[in-house]
Amino acid sequence: MSGEVQDGAQNSVLTRDILQDIVKAAEEVNHLSQEIASATNEQKMASTQTAVSMDKIASITEENNASIHHVGTSAGEFAQTAVELQRLVSQFRLN
Numbered sequence: 001m002s003g004e005v006q007d008g009a010q011n012s013v014l015t016r017d018i019l020q021d022i023v024k025a026a027e028e029v030n031h032l033s034q035e036i037a038s039a040t041n042e043q044k045m046a047s048t049q050t051a052v053s054m055d056k057i058a059s060i061t062e063e064n065n066a067s068i069h070h071v072g073t074s075a076g077e078f079a080q081t082a083v084e085l086q087r088l089v090s091q092f093r094l095n
């Protein structure tokens with residue numbers, strides 16, 4: 001019987017070691033899962049910030065387009081005013 005007891009004791013030690021390895025592996029998987037969750041959250045925040053920045057860029061671009069249109073309109077009006085002023089000035093005669 002002592003052989004059977006020794007075999008049982010060895011099997012118990014082996015089982016304990018295997019269970020400890022399983023627990024260590026599970027803890028490592030848990031740690032890696034937490035790191036993945038953290039990285040995913042950081043990517044989500046970066047994506048949100050990128051979307052907000054893109055919206056701001058689009059808004060600024062629209063404002064720039066409106067300003068360019070306004071400048072173009074004003075330039076045309078100034079050109080017309082210059083032509084009119086030249087016409088008016090040409091009517092004056094210096095003696």
